Amino acid sequence: MRYRSLHWLLLLFLILSIGCRSSRDAAVPLSPTASEGSSPPAQTPTPQPTPRREPVPLRVFCAGSLMIPFAALEKGFEAANPDIDMQMEAHGSIQVIRHVTDIHEKIDVVASADHALLSMLMYHTNDPDTGQPYASWNIRFATNRLVLAYSEHSKGAGELSTENWAEIIARPGTRVGLPDPRFDACGYRELMILQLAEAFYGRKTLFEDVLMGRFTQPIRAVQEGENRIVIHVPEVLEPRSNSTIVLRGSSVQLIPLLQSGDVDYLFEYESVARQHGLQFVPLPDALNLGSPQYAADYQRVSVKLDFRRFASVEPLFQGEVIAYGLTIPSNAPHPAEAERFVAFLLGPEGKRIMAENYHPLLEPLRVDYHDRLPESLKALCVPE
Amino acid sequence: MSRARATLGTFVGLGSVLLLFLLLPILVILFGTTPGRMLETVLDAEVRRSFTVTFSSAALATLLGLLTGVPLAYLLARYAFRGKRLIEGLLGLPVIIPHTSAGVALLLTYGAQGPLGGPLARVGLFFTDRMAGIVLAMLFVGVPFLVTSAREAIALINPELEQAALVDGASRWQGIWRITLPLARRGIAAGALLMWARGISEFGAIVLLAYHPRTLATLIYERFQGFGLAQATPLAALLVLISLIVFVLLGTCLSSGD
Numbered sequence: 001m002r003y004r005s006l007h008w009l010l011l012l013f014l015i016l017s018i019g020c021r022s023s024r025d026a027a028v029p030l031s032p033t034a035s036e037g038s039s040p041p042a043q044t045p046t047p048q049p050t051p052r053r054e055p056v057p058l059r060v061f062c063a064g065s066l067m068i069p070f071a072a073l074e075k076g077f078e079a080a081n082p083d084i085d086m087q088m089e090a091h092g093s094i095q096v097i098r099h100v101t102d103i104h105e106k107i108d109v110v111a112s113a114d115h116a117l118l119s120m121l122m123y124h125t126n127d128p129d130t131g132q133p134y135a136s137w138n139i140r141f142a143t144n145r146l147v148l149a150y151s152e153h154s155k156g157a158g159e160l161s162t163e164n165w166a167e168i169i170a171r172p173g174t175r176v177g178l179p180d181p182r183f184d185a186c187g188y189r190e191l192m193i194l195q196l197a198e199a200f201y202g203r204k205t206l207f208e209d210v211l212m213g214r215f216t217q218p219i220r221a222v223q224e225g226e227n228r229i230v231i232h233v234p235e236v237l238e239p240r241s242n243s244t245i246v247l248r249g250s251s252v253q254l255i256p257l258l259q260s261g262d263v264d265y266l267f268e269y270e271s272v273a274r275q276h277g278l279q280f281v282p283l284p285d286a287l288n289l290g291s292p293q294y295a296a297d298y299q300r301v302s303v304k305l306d307f308r309r310f311a312s313v314e315p316l317f318q319g320e321v322i323a324y325g326l327t328i329p330s331n332a333p334h335p336a337e338a339e340r341f342v343a344f345l346l347g348p349e350g351k352r353i354m355a356e357n358y359h360p361l362l363e364p365l366r367v368d369y370h371d372r373l374p375e376s377l378k379a380l381c382v383p384e
Numbered sequence: 385m386s387r388a389r390a391t392l393g394t395f396v397g398l399g400s401v402l403l404l405f406l407l408l409p410i411l412v413i414l415f416g417t418t419p420g421r422m423l424e425t426v427l428d429a430e431v432r433r434s435f436t437v438t439f440s441s442a443a444l445a446t447l448l449g450l451l452t453g454v455p456l457a458y459l460l461a462r463y464a465f466r467g468k469r470l471i472e473g474l475l476g477l478p479v480i481i482p483h484t485s486a487g488v489a490l491l492l493t494y495g496a497q498g499p500l501g502g503p504l505a506r507v508g509l510f511f512t513d514r515m516a517g518i519v520l521a522m523l524f525v526g527v528p529f530l531v532t533s534a535r536e537a538i539a540l541i542n543p544e545l546e547q548a549a550l551v552d553g554a555s556r557w558q559g560i561w562r563i564t565l566p567l568a569r570r571g572i573a574a575g576a577l578l579m580w581a582r583g584i585s586e587f588g589a590i591v592l593l594a595y596h597p598r599t600l601a602t603l604i605y606e607r608f609q610g611f612g613l614a615q616a617t618p619l620a621a622l623l624v625l626i627s628l629i630v631f632v633l634l635g636t637c638l639s640s641g642d
Contacts, residue, residue, distance in 0.1 A: 091609070095609055098612070103612065180610075182610060236429075238430065239597075241514070241597065242514075243513070246513055249609065256592075260491050260495035260498070261496040261497030262491070262495045262510075
């Protein structure tokens with residue numbers, strides 16, 4: 001009796017394991033890809049499986065601020081390439097990269113709101129399976145600038161202007177959204193803007209007025225040298241109870257709270273504010289991180305994470321003109337399809353879709369290591 | 385006889401597969417970390433704050449559930465009235481709807497501009513990013529378990545017992561408090577336990593309404609997203625362990641009252 005039960009159990013496991021095996025086999029991509037080209041030849045003369053019609057899943061991970069234009073790109077790209085099923089996921093920019101380098105997910109295209117994150121986090125970290133860096137090039141494909149978004153419910157919205165916003169957001173009881181600077185580029189950029197605004201408006205306590213006393217462990221701005229400020233972010237970033245700072249993992253997660261009236265003001269990318277039809281005041285060029293003529297000023301501030309956030313990298317984010325970057329990770333499961341997507345994005349159709357979504361592509365498109373680019377993309381970019 | 389044995393064997397086999405399916409991830413997570421890492425996690429101030437928030441919010445939500453849910457369960461068990469079916473259907477809604485949808489609905493209602501959240505915000509009572517919001521979300525998704533369990537338990541108690549007490553001079557309140565509720569206590573307690581456990585494990589509704597202060601489920605998610613598996617696993621294991629211990633202890637207490 002006991003053994004019979006065991007036999008049944010074994011039989012069931014056998015059936016299950018066969019099922020798993022066959023489904024894993026089915027997941028092998030059948031269209032010719034670079035990775036297939038390098039795979040060892042079959043040892044037995046069994047016939048090759050015939051090509052199937054199932055579209056190749058192409059995993060594209062992008063910054064939250066690219067979610068809407070990339071959703072439009074997905075439609076256009078899939079219509080033009082019915083053999084590919086683009087699967088998009090959006091997170092804070094640091095999170096997007098972490099999915100590749102820390103969680104070891106196999107992703108085909110990575111698009112970050114800060115190109116510097118790609119080189120910082122992917123060039124010097126090796127994939128344990130291949131021993132190769134996760135990436136070795138990135139294309140700067142778009143820029144942006146930050147604005148201050150608000151709603152008709154926001155406290156002081158009636159008197160808000162480009163000149164007085166700093167005074168209004170520092171008022172007691174005003175709820176300001178902050179994307180978590182440990183995870184999202186928009187978060188550390190917001191901290192940079194608050195610090196730059198102190199000097200620009202001559203409000204020496206703006207940073208403190210908005211942020212001090214709002215967290216269980218403080219975010220500190222430290223003057224280093226005559227003209228350099230480093231903002232230190234603690235490992236545990238936790239708003240105090242009754243804090244007027246509303247913290248979320250990425251900037252786009254704060255938009256519903258702005259719309260529901262639970263956040264009064266939110267630093268948001270202009271493209272995103274326009275895509276969502278948010279009301280906003282533009283920030284002066286000296287502050288919005290989108291104006292190349294102020295690049296030197298932006299460099300005065302940087303944000304440092306006060307802990308070993310990444311295995312081999314010092315987590316220091318430098319103030320600079322916003323540049324979005326994209327790459328195809330070295331362990332992308334479908335590199336050929338990834339190249340087709342990048343070519344689509346950077347080509348005329350992609351340009352049109354991005355522009356329609358208030359996020360035009362840069363002209364020209366620059367790449368840091370042109371010689372490392374896949375051949376099919378070389379003609380689309382110029383070296384830095 | 386042998387056919388009966390074969391049937392029994394099949395049942396044992398299928399049941400074993402299911403048990404293994406349920407047990408394996410629990411074992412993997414418990415053995416996926418070391419006692420040292422667990423201790424480190426217990427000593428982490430952020431984790432301890434999160435524990436306090438989670439367990440006290442769930443307890444508070446359950447208390448509110450008992451205060452409001454048991455009277456409703458009594459009415460549903462004892463009386464037939466127009467709209468009873470509708471109410472019973474409504475009670476099932478929070479269980480059926482996706483919890484992220486519940487989160488959106490709660491945000492729209494109790495957010496700073498919501499029909500209830502707006503007036504309350506004007507007197508200084510906020511729900512977004514407040515413990516009150518967490519309690520609210522736990523109450524919303526968990527209270528149907530309590531009401532359903534309490535209603536079934538009360539329905540099993542013969543109403544004549546309560547009526548006999550009335551005949552003997554007890555008031556209506558005394559009849560409920562001294563006769564019906566003590567007899568139905570196991571069902572009510574089981575419902576409360578389910579609601580409490582549901583509150584502790586809730587994520588979808590809470591994260592939309594009150595990401596902060598972080599509950600354990602939110603903290604696990606954040607550590608997984610932001611810091612990786614190594615940071616998330618000890619915390620997840622600890623939550624599993626504590627939930628198991630509390631559940632077994634309470635289950636034992638409940639059955640010892642038999």
